[in-house]
Amino acid sequence: MKTRLHDILRRPHPIVQGGMIWNSGWELASAVSEAGGLGLVGSGSMRPEILVDHVRKAKAATKEPFGVNIPLIYKYSEEMARICVDEEVPVVFSSAGSPKKLTPFLKEHGIRVFHVVSTPALASKCEAAGVDGVVAEGFEAGGHNGRDELTTMVLVPMVRRAVRIPVIAAGGIATGAQMAAAMALGADGVQVGSRFAATVEGSGHEAFKRAVVDAGPTDTMLTLKKTVPVRLIRNAFCERALEAESRGATPEELAELLGTGRARMGMFEGNLEEGELEIGQCSGLIEDLPSAGDVLRRIASECEEALNRLRSLTLQAP
Numbered sequence: 001m002k003t004r005l006h007d008i009l010r011r012p013h014p015i016v017q018g019g020m021i022w023n024s025g026w027e028l029a030s031a032v033s034e035a036g037g038l039g040l041v042g043s044g045s046m047r048p049e050i051l052v053d054h055v056r057k058a059k060a061a062t063k064e065p066f067g068v069n070i071p072l073i074y075k076y077s078e079e080m081a082r083i084c085v086d087e088e089v090p091v092v093f094s095s096a097g098s099p100k101k102l103t104p105f106l107k108e109h110g111i112r113v114f115h116v117v118s119t120p121a122l123a124s125k126c127e128a129a130g131v132d133g134v135v136a137e138g139f140e141a142g143g144h145n146g147r148d149e150l151t152t153m154v155l156v157p158m159v160r161r162a163v164r165i166p167v168i169a170a171g172g173i174a175t176g177a178q179m180a181a182a183m184a185l186g187a188d189g190v191q192v193g194s195r196f197a198a199t200v201e202g203s204g205h206e207a208f209k210r211a212v213v214d215a216g217p218t219d220t221m222l223t224l225k226k227t228v229p230v231r232l233i234r235n236a237f238c239e240r241a242l243e244a245e246s247r248g249a250t251p252e253e254l255a256e257l258l259g260t261g262r263a264r265m266g267m268f269e270g271n272l273e274e275g276e277l278e279i280g281q282c283s284g285l286i287e288d289l290p291s292a293g294d295v296l297r298r299i300a301s302e303c304e305e306a307l308n309r310l311r312s313l314t315l316q317a318p
Contacts (some may be wrong), residue, residue, distance in 0.1 A: 001302070003188040004166045009091060010065060012036040013300045015179070016135075016168060017196045017228045017292070019069020019093055020143060020278070021045035022267040025203035028081055028292055030061035035293035036300070040093055044071040045264065048079045053106060065090045066260075072097025082241055085109045085281065093191075096144060099129040116170070118146025118155070120162035128267040133166035135191050139171060140172030142194050144223060145229045153185070160186030169177045174282035175301020180310065187284025192299065194280040205270030209289055211277055217284035224258065226251045233277035248260035 005014040017024065017032040029039030034292035039107070041058060043051045058066055068089050070080045073096045079119045081102045084092055092106055095116035103113045107130060116135040122135045134246045136159040138152025139145045150158070152171040159167050169182035170191035179190045197204055198212040215233050222231050226249075232238045244257055266275020290298075 001301075003183075005133070005168070005189045008166065009028050009038050011038050013296065014157065014168075015296055015299060016040065016067075016093070016189060016191040018193030019043070019067075019095075020193050020197055021071075022264060023193075023197040023202050023204040024069070026058040026061065027201040028059040028199065028203060029054075029066045030151075031199075031201045031292035032057075032196065032296055033064040034062045035296040036064075037296045038091070039292075040069045041066065042069045043076075043080045044069065044074055045268070048076050050081060050250050051080055051083055052087065055089060057081070059087075062204040067091035067093055069093045069095065071095050072099075072101050077086050077296065079101065081106055084111060093135065099126045099131050101118075103129050103131055105211055114168065118150060119148055120155075120158040122273075123159040123167075127163045127165050131165065133168060133188070134163060135168045135170050135189070136160075136187070138169075138171030139222060139229075139231075140281040141170060142197075142220070142231050143206040143278040143282075145231055147225065147229055149222070152182070156182060156185040156187050172280055172282045174280075174285045174299075176299045176304070178282075179299055180200055180301040180306035182311075183307070192295075194282050195286060195295055195299070196292055197279065198283075198286050199295055200289060201292045204267045207270035207272055208267045208277060211272055212283050213286055213289060215279065215283040217281075220279060220281050220283060222261040224254055225310065227254045227258065228279060230276065231280060233283070235266075235275075235277060236273040237266075237275065238277075 013036045015037040019040035021044040029041045032039035067080030072155045091112040099115040112132045114133045115126045156169045166188040168189045169187035170301045174195040263276040265271045266277045
């Protein structure tokens with residue numbers, strides 16, 4: 001499938017693997033790129049020296065291009081950008097902050113830049129800032145989310161209207177049929193996170209991966225809306241956070257409840273009760289733990305089948 005992303009990313013499939021903290025190390029990124037998508041190393045849970053190690057290991061594992069995700073609110077974001085320049089990473093996906101912060105620097109050094117947005121207004125600001133494309137992420141997505149709670153089905157066509165640059169759909173996408181739906185809405189490609197987290201190469205703890213497979217359709221919740229909204233699998237910590245919100249806890253109280261290191265505790269260390277288990281609503285569709293390459297090929301094949309099925313449909317005159 002050839003879309004506008006092909007000329008920018010030079011990948012056979014317009015499928016980007018989300019740069020998820022604690023889940024997107026070099027093994028996952030290189031496996032996705034090797035299979036024809038664009039893998040991303042998620043730098044948001046790494047110190048600078050660890051990112052260097054992951055980028056170099058990914059380069060050793062594949063000759064195909066891959067990228068790095070940089071959350072702009074992260075204290076090391078500027079250092080991470082310099083590492084991407086020094087290591088000749090071809091593309092950066094930024095999130096959680098103003099694209100004006102790093103886009104000029106990265107573009108000056110020939111790096112393609114995409115930024116994650118949750119509203120069409122933010123997409124327009126990104127276009128004005130000079131990014132190469134935007135990721136329109138609906139609130140079905142796992143991890144940190146926009147406060148406006150726009151769904152992917154609504155957000156993608158709104159962003160498509162708002163900008164002329166390529167649009168990548170994200171949030172709740174785990175199957176090829178969902179990818180086909182996103183393309184019908186005007187997307188040039190998709191970003192897939194949760195489905196790639198639950199793979200052999202995902203760097204999360206095996207207990208966390210199993211929890212994703214076991215999660216049902218209603219087992220995730222958007223929580224901590226007064227601090228930084230985040231979608232989690234329900235567990236003991238999540239229930240305490242929801243209870244605190246329902247009784248009107250202040251942002252300071254919620255921040256104290258969250259503490260530090262809870263995402264690492266849940267996703268990387270496998271504490272399924274007290275850690276943050278960040279995953280999307282599409283976890284209800286995930287039933288196995290295959291390789292990342294198998295996931296990518298499955299999504300691409302299912303998408304083609306869905307598109308062919310739609311082409312075969314005809315509207316009957318009244």
